[in-house]
Amino acid sequence: MGIDPTHRCVMHVGGNYNETEQSLERFIENWMDVPKSIQKMIMLENDDTSFNLEDTLYLCEKLGIPLVFDYHHHLALYQNPRWEVNWERVVDTWKYSLLPLKIHISSPKSEEKFRHHADYIDLSLFFDFLKEVNGSIPQIDCMIEAKMKDQALFQLMEEVKQRNDVELIDGSSFKLL
Secondary structure, rough: OOOOOOOEEEOOOOOOOHHHHHHHHHHHHHHHHOHHHHOOOOOEEEOOOOOOOHHHHHHHHHHHOOOOEEEHHHHHHHOOOOOOOHHHHHHHOOOOOOOOOOEEEEEEEOOOOHHHHHOOOOOOHHHHHHHHHOOOOOOEEEEEEEHHHHHHHHHHHHHHHHOOOEEEEEEEEEEEE
């Protein structure tokens, strides 16, 4: 594609096997065997079943890997919105990247199937997150994880256009006022 491959591949930590500390240390040991050219491509994402935000931050800080924060995964693993106490640490994992900080945004399919991705993005859930981080960093690239793919983006932007607390930049970008 002719682009710099640095920080282009998002990866989950892997298997936990009910031994989180040992799994994290195994990741670190195995990371040393990964060629540097591959290491520089990788970003880590917190997941919804095994490695929470704090676990993933531990690895990212220790190994110098950017963390892609997945808000829905955090809520699914904890059912607890207290992620913001670690936001500055998330931001700090991007200090050596030339790219803007990235997050994943998705919404639960239902209360019963909370971990499953919905077809579209719940605007209020998304804006709860955005209002909390507003002003903490110049730009955040949000990768949408929704079953309706592009249509989810189009619907989200139609809903965003109706708000009076945003400035539209283009068809897929906006700024909170």
